[in-house]
Amino acid sequence: MRAFILALSLLAAGSAFGQAIVLKDGNRIFSSEFSLQDGKIIRTIQIGEQKATSIVDKKNIDSLEWPYPAELTESADLLAKGKTEEAIAVLKKGRDFFENFEGIEGNWFVDVYFAYIEALNQGGKFDDVVKSLPALRALKLTDAQKMRLRIIQLDIERQTTSDYVAIIGEAQSILKETDDSAIGASLWNIIADVHSRKKEWEKALLAYLRIPVFYGTQMQRVPEAELNAAKTLVKMRRYEDAAAFLARIVDSYPGSQVAEAATKEKAAIAGMKNVIEEEAAAPADGKSGEAKPQESEAAKGDESKPKA
Template sequence: MNFLFLYVSMFRHTFILLASALLCGAAFGQAIVLKDGTRIASNEFTMDGDKIVRTIKIGDKSATTVLPWQNIGYLDWPEPEELLEAKNLMAQAKSEEALALLKKSLDFFQKFEKVEGNWYQPVFFAYVETLSQAGKFEDTIKLIPLLKTLPLTPEQKMSLRIIQLDIDRQTSSEYTSILAEAESILSDTNDSGVGASIWMIIADIHAKKKEWEKALMAYLRIPVFYGTQMQRVPDAELKAGQMLAKMKRYEDAQALFTRISDSYKGSAIADTAAKEKAAINGMKNEPEEEAEQSPEGEKTDKAAQ
């Protein structure tokens, strides 16, 4: 267990450094290109509702003008830094901040939805996917119909399949069929993002069925085998701690909750971990309950009595 925590912490640190380095150069080249070839850099205009307000500097003075939409040729816009930064925030268990960042980006690109080179579709998809990962169940369901109207890539179609499966997991008790679909998806791809998403669903189903040990092992697969999907790790770690508490491995759960609180300070997950720890603080691990023989010679579980 300690090896796992060390591994995750080291990988998270590396991921955040890499993300920061990539973000530094992401904004370069963002511009509106007019039909006459004129480039208007992102720092030369602002949005006022649906109006594009361009700032023109003449010497030490500046003037503003409203840019007609019909004059726009296309957007010359590298991949929005918000997409990577949102994943970085999710890796720090800051889902609300990630959603707010994506929503701001979505509002911007939605205005340019008809303009060539806009990023509305991928940002919208990322927003819905993050809603799902953050457990915003009702908000996710509301946006699914609109999401299905967009031209999706094969990868996005797979992600949508997973989002729908997660909805089924929360609305249906047909666990056998859901697990079968999860296994089918796993067999169709080697993508680590898909794997992490599916194992979260599998783990949640085991938890619903009160199969605590199976759920624990499924949650732990995410940081161990899908560590690159850092946006999935905080929730998986928290739920693993909850499974340990269910299994009455209280000392182990306390250690994990402490580490989560320290690793994701300022996040809702850190607050939850602190509350979970307080509820079992000072309690010792209990030995696994063994089945005992009933008078009729049948084995019974103490916990069921």
Template sequence: MLRLSLLFLASLALSGAAFGQAIVLKDGSRIPDVEFTMDGDKIIRTVKIGENTAKAELPRQNIAYLDWPEPPELLEAKDLMAQAKTEEAIALLKKSLDFFQKFETVEGNWYQPVFFAYVETLSQAGKFEETIKMLPQLRTLPLSPEQKMTLRIIQLDIDRQTSTEYTSIMAEAESILSDTDDSSVGASIWMIIADIHAKKKEWEKALMAYLRIPVFYGTQMQRVPDAELKAGQMLVNMKRFEDAQALFTRIAESYKGSAIAETAVKSKAAINGMKNEPEQEEEASAPAEKS
């Protein structure tokens, strides 16, 4: 029994190693990720010989493919965005992108998905110029139907920032909403709709659009912090200062250590102690006029 148990544990260990991150050479041998490092574009392999170690450059022509599970950075970046830590999310994806770019022509690499996630995160973080620079390269990649939809949304967000043709942009947004019931798409589109209302100084419409994201698309946590902050800003524009202070307080507590939390603290300080203006409350509660 002991021997069988040991054999079983050994097989599990070997199985785990077989499914770890590794370079597979053309002769079938595997080099786990813990046995190599990158020095610029060079792959440096470390080999243990007894108590000693030796380092040597691994020729790229010897590589057959990468045996690499889905990079954890893809999920970790979304988690960071949900905590309003946008800069950390971008930096994490950039590091992963730099690694896979060195293996771009090797079968099994994750360059394309990581690059797409990087550009999408830049867009979500409001990195307008960086996103535009990346779009031509992004369009050359083979995209899935879901990625094509995301690219369509990214382009619409750019149009929202560079054009005043709000009618056509809103029409495109509504068209996208009618084409899918995907929650990530819905959250992205409602952010664009809310931003357009804000640019038009339609504060109440913008407020309600921003609030749709945490209320109806709460699973898209990477979108929630920015939507909540902007909802607070709309409350300030509507002179609902007490309501805005309460929301800014919750944002600061929920996303401690993030740039959004810092903005919320500053925004609250700017209106601290101010009361809701009654006449503004009456306007906000009055029935909306038909257009």
């Protein structure tokens, strides 16, 4: 029994040891011993039944002793479930926490902040991303993060310009430079969106589907890609196929923004049948052939609007 209690104590101590402020004198302030208030680090010491508090001067901090942030793991899981808004909220909280230790060795601020901007971009928060770019560029980024920054910038360009040839050319060029699956998934999302803007539905569909098929390990990108693939099927007037795809999305990502969007799309095309190419091309003047079925609001859309 004593051995069991000792093991638990050591486990708890190891956990606490994993999250601590390391002072220049070698002492550690564990995460359970401090809090953040208005940008100040408040240390609380229990002395008998009394508590004493003091402000920790950042000049006395040597480094942070912190494992891989839970915010990065949790946000990736939320994105994989199609819960983009929740992921953004988690990363914002992490960004606000680590910002207090910016410039201190062992701090995860850059990683969390970068993930936060990427989540904003994935969630279609275009204005927020643009506003944040100057601060992002000013940070000391790794080569991998610099590459990911190129993707964010390219994604902005595809939403603000119509030079589609240049955008796809740049995306394909970057694909040749790296075999990073996260970058690949992001690039194919951009390529797919460009094809969609050009109303090249078949190319757009295949590009969107490359993400779950070839980059399935990037689970945070899969829900969005599947939803966009289903929307593309609607544009192609493959209504029955789209409805089946949308139903699967609703079942796969319950309680998410992706599932909510899929439900609305599915309702808009309820009962509509696939329109084969010959029927879609037939005149609707009542003199020959059959009239085209009424296109759903989901299929009409506004091609000028930026996509998430």
